[in-house]
Amino acid sequence: MGHFFKGVWILLIAVFIGLAGCTQQSSEKVESKNSGAQQTEQNEDEKAKEETEQADKKPEEIKPIVIDVIEPTSQEVVRSITPVEMGYGTDDVHYKSELEKLAGELARGTETAPGFDRRMIPDKLGPDGQVIKGSPLIILEEAELVENILKASEKGGTVELPLYVTASGYETNDAANLDEVVVGKYTTYFNPAVAGRTKNIELSAQAINNVILGVGDIFSFNTTVGPSDEAHGYQPAEEIVNKKVVMGIGGGICQTSSTLFNAVDGLGVGYVEKHHHSLSVGYVPKGRDATVSYGGKDFRFENTTGVPLLLKAIVGKGSLTVEIRTSKEYETQIKKGI
Structure with a gap:
């Protein structure tokens, strides 16, 4: 009997031990399952977060290549x-054409903006013998600008305007002696009783009087004289327009430009721009005139004589004389025209 109860106890103990083992194993499996679920959920959360962050990120903007054209000073x-x-990279021929157009606008200007090209305003000899400074010749080299922009087109950056500045070609120390000898001279005549025309000749003659022309300088009548309008004291007088004699402000200044032409024509100067009137004029022989109009036709020549010159314009009673002078030292060095 004792053995029976002992066997029962052993059996009961074994059952309890088995149940405890099952419970622990089951618990471990649940925990493992829960842990796996939590890991999966965490991974999904992180993935969703990453996707949200990627969606929020804007694509990085690719900035286009830009070239800044700058004034060098x-x-x-x-x-x-x-x-x-x-058109760069897709139509290079068109691109170069557009650059050439841009260079032309920057050099010569547009209707709304001035260009960088500047004609020389020559120096003048003052009453006291001192030099009154004008302004140099400034040229924007258009072809060079186009070439420099083409070189910079791949990477961008800055390109300076290729501006070339040319001062008058004479030594300041020579200025005081340039009136020593006359090497060219011409005189024309007018009716002093015609007040408007007389005044206009006087004003334009005064503008070119004592102008210094260095070696290689290009003289522009319009640039030197300036606007021949009422604001600058010019008066109504007869002038030739489209083969008709009409009244206009500044009529008579062409006599000054024509007299100057005949005075310099015997010297070795190179003509840059010269125009005839549409009708013959009475103050110079046929074909010996040089018509001008501010903002239009100009009389321009280059001093290719090899020496500096001085212009003198003398208005008498009914006469205008233009003299071309230089120093005694330079007189024998002048290269005469053919």
Whole structure:
């Protein structure tokens, strides 16, 4: 009997031990299952977060290549261009054509903006013998600008305007002696009783009087004299327009330009621009005139004599004389025209 109860106890103990083992194993499985679920949920949360962050990120903008064209002295940007918008890389022929157009506008200006090219305003000899400074010749080299922009088109950056400045070609110390000898001279005549025409001749003659022309200088009548309008004291007088004699402000200044032409014509000067009237004029022989109009036709010549010159314009009672002078030292060095 004792053995029976002992066997029962052993059996009960074994059952309890088995149940405890099952419970622990089951618990471990649940925990493992829960842990796996939590890991999966965490991974999904992180993935969702990453997707949200990627969605929020904007694609990085690719900035186009830009070239800034700058003025070399002030470093001011005068024009910014985007090569691809002008055809670079897709139509290079058109692109170069657009650059040439841009260079022309920057050099010569447009209806709304002046260009960088500047004609020389020559120095003058003052009453006291001192030099009154004008302004130098400034040229924007258009072909060089186009070439420099083409070189910069791939990477962008800045391109300076290729501006070339040319001062008058004479030594300041020579100025005081340039009136020593006359090497060219011409006189024309007018009716002093015609007040408007007389005044206009006087004003234009005064503007070119004592002008110094250095070696290689290009003289522009219009640039030197300036506007022949009422604001500058010019008066109504007869002038020739389209083969008709009409009244106009500044009529008579062409006599000054024509007299100057005949005075310099015997010297070795090179003509840059010269025009005839549409009708013959009475103050010079046929074909010996040089008509001008501010903002239009001009009389321009280059001093190719090899020596500096001085212009003198003398108005008498009914006469205008233009003399070309230089120093005694330079007189024998002048290269005469053919």
